[in-house]
Amino acid sequence: MHDPLIKLWVLNKFALTILVITGSTFGVGFWVEDTIALLETGQGAAHAVALFALSGANLASFVLMVWLSVVKPRGLTPWGRPQRSGGADVANHIR
Known part of the structure; x- marks a missing residue:
């Protein structure tokens, strides 16, 4: 993990995870x-709309974090690449 892009990727994903969970x-x-x-007092309509928007942003952040966990800046790791039955790396044969 000597690549600065990977370190930045991991650091940003970690910071986003902490932010979203705390938020x-x-x-x-x-x-x-x-x-x-x-809402019980009859004054919360604007608050409810803001809550709906905040919840949508929260869900979108979780989806983004899952996407960041799957997509890597340099492609799949060697452990994530599909293997042929003979053990050869399929990704290297496709390129």
Whole structure:
């Protein structure tokens, strides 16, 4: 893992993971409670719309993190490449 692009890739994915999990735990959780309390008083319509948008952004971030876990800047690792029954690397024969 001496490639600077790989290190940057891993660091960005780690930072995004921490941000999304922290935001989900503290931001969305408390925002739901506030929205429910405001909706009971009849004042939470704008809050509910913002909560829906925040939840969509949260879901999109999780999907992005999964995509970043699968896609690598230099292609699949040797362990992720399909193998022929004889043990030859199929990816090298396709190129």
